[in-house]
Amino acid sequence: MSAKTISCRAAVLWKEGTPLTLENITVDPPQTGEVRIRMVAAGLCASDGHFIWGLDTDIQLELEGNPIVFGHEGAGIVESIGPEVTSVEVGDHVILMWLPQCNRCEWCSHPNTNLCLSSSFESTLYHGNNKQTRMKINGKPLLSFTGTSTFSEYSVVKETQIAKITSKADLKSVCIIGCAVGTGYASAVNLAKVHSGSKCAVWGLGAIGLSAVLGCKQAGAKQIIGVDINDNKESIAREFGCTHFVNPSTLGKSIEEYFKEIGGLDYAFDCIGNQQVLDSAYNSLNLWGSLVVIGLGARGNKVVASVAELLNGRKVMGAYYGNQKPRKNIENLVDKYISGDLPIDGLITHRIRLDDISEGFDKLKSGKTIRTIIEF
Ligand SMILES: NC(=O)c1ccc[n+]([C@@H]2O[C@H](COP(=O)([O-])OP(=O)(O)OC[C@H]3O[C@@H](n4cnc5c(N)ncnc54)[C@H](O)[C@@H]3O)[C@@H](O)[C@H]2O)c1
Ligand SMILES: [Zn+2]
Ligand SMILES: [Zn+2]
Structure with missing residues (x-):
């Protein structure tokens, strides 16, 4: 028929x-x-x-x-x-x-x-x-x-x-x-290839960021720091695998300083898409750390990496659909x-x-x- x-x-x-x-x-x-397709369910x-x-x-x-x-x-x-x-x-x-x-x-x-x-x-x-x-x-x-x-x-x-x-x-x-889930999880596991024992931070604890947290956890990351300006995200962040939660607006110091004190990050995930967050996440890396950009940002957002930083092993990766x-x-x-x-x-x-x-x-x-x- x-x-x-x-x-x-x-x-x-x-x-x-x-x-x-x-x-x-x-x-x-x-x-x-x-x-x-007869749709059964759709997410916002x-x-x-x-x-x-x-x-x-x-x-x-x-x-x-x-x-x-x-x-x-x-x-x-x-x-x-x-x-x-x-x-x-x-x-x-x-x-x-x-x-x-x-x-x-x-x-x-x-x-x-x-x-x-x-x-x-x-x-x-x-x-x-x-x-x-x-x-x-x-x-x-x-x-x-x-x-x-x-x-x-x-x-x-x-x-x-x-x-x-x-x-x-x-x-x-x-x-x-x-x-x-496809985007966040794959960004950590398939694209960044987070390694066991690593130090990760995820900016923006919506469904994308929390899926990245889960990916980091299952990849064996030792520290996973969730970063969000909404304190209500802390409990779900911990449930998904965050070992720490930080609210930059009440931290009392810059987030870059906070991460410097713990030796810098192996992997930073931007799941928001805002210039200030991109800068903070990039500047929180250790010398060879990777920034994974997931957030869809305002027009013209940029990550600026110097050649000296790249020579040290820094990486910037874009995660369209988690690659x-x-x-x-x-x-x-x-x-x-x-x-x-x-x-x-x-x-x-x-x-x-x-x-x-x-x-x-x-x-x-x-x-x-x-x-x-x-x-x-
Ligand atoms: N790359 C891709 O393929 C892809 C796929 C899907 C979604 N996205 C993008 O990922 C981002 C996240 O999507 P979502 O649905 O999880 O969003 P969401 O709105 O549910 O979550 C965003 C989180 O970021 C937090 N936040 C906002 N500004 C902040 C700041 N300055 N510092 C710290 N935390 C801050 C919010 O409190 C919220 O918890 C969006 O930009 C979306 O467009 C990208
Ligand atoms: Zn989406
Ligand atoms: Zn094709």
């Missing part, structure tokens, strides 16, 4: 810096190489927030006046597949990936990057060629945020943007592996979760319905939540 257009509800951004609105939309059947990430709150970041949406279905973290069940789809069948459980992995291009086979030649931000706004979209509102095209649009009851995604996972996992729990090859890594992380070796349930502090999404983002902004999950 061929698939038909579906009418459903979705959260739409009409213009950067304005709240999402709930809309009735249509979702066309998947075309060649595409899959239509600060990266969505940056666009909703209108922060001027280095990534621009270029909506050209078109509305866009938002959300990039989520999990669901394959409802229908288009021609030539080979990796999934109707009924399979999947996590959506905001970076494609076609497994055919030169970049996908390069061991040092998780970028795919089809991963330009612009190309993920559309389906197929000629700027088509499968989602529409009153017949008008709706763009797709990162090619995933998880804040919709149904979404059409390219086959290259889904990771098939075991049906044993509760999608309402593992959906956060699609961004927060993981997402299809396999997400599947592996789900298996690790199922076997009890990836204790991430504590990251989900709130569960809401799609109608309450704007309140969910308000709470994220005010620091009252870690991950809020929409249950469809």
Whole structure:
């Protein structure tokens, strides 16, 4: 039986810096190489927030006046597949990936990057060629945020943007592996390759930072210092593996001084994206330490490293999606979760319905939540 257009509800951004609105939309059947997903759960990430709150970041949406279905973290069940789809069948459980992995291009086979030649931000706004979209509102095209649009009851995604996972996992729990956990954990384990006995610090204890903390802990770090201006983050930080918690605003000395006194850091993770934090984190390293930049920052943020520092062995790494090859890594992380070796349930502090999404983002902004999950 061929698939038909579906009418459903979705959260739409009409213009950067304005709240999402709930809309009735249509979702066309998947075309060649595409899959239509019935979303089961989606998470609210600060990266969505940056666009909703209108922060001027280095990534621009270029909506050209078109509305866009938002959300990039989520999990669901394959409802229908288009021609030539080979990796999934109707009924399979999947996590959506905001970076494609076609497994055919030169970049996908390069061991040092998780970028795919089809991963330009612009190309993920559309389906197929000629700027088509499968989602529409009153017949008008709706763009797709990162090619995933998880804040919709149904979404059409390219086959290259889904990771098939075991049906044993509760999608309402593992959906956060699609961004927060995948990014933070892989940044520590796959990219920085944190070593046993090391000294690490993580700036920003949201879901991304706490996942990096968990990665540092499982990699055997000896000291893990959580750094956050919100004291309420201390208890969850310790639960995820922090051995210390520091609030720079009440420390009584500079954070660089504090870290100098303990010999400097082997690894510093920026999970915020602010210039002052980048400077502090870089200047808190020991001579050969590594800075891992995860936070999506204001436009023009920079890390300045002198040649003398680099000659000593200092490294600066950018962790886009944790530099993981997402299809396999997400599947592996789900298996690790199922076997009890990836204790991430504590990251989900709130569960809401799609109608309450704007309140969910308000709470994220005010620091009252870690991950809020929409249950469809
Ligand atoms: N690189 C990637 O692939 C990637 C993927 C996902 C998210 N991100 C980015 O990671 C960052 C974190 O996302 P999240 O969802 O965990 O955010 P979040 O808002 O839940 O957490 C941010 C934390 O940083 C703390 N904070 C803010 N300013 C601070 C300061 N000056 N000093 C110390 N602590 C401070 C806040 O109190 C909060 O606990 C965002 O910038 C997001 O856009 C990047
Ligand atoms: Zn995210
Ligand atoms: Zn590719």
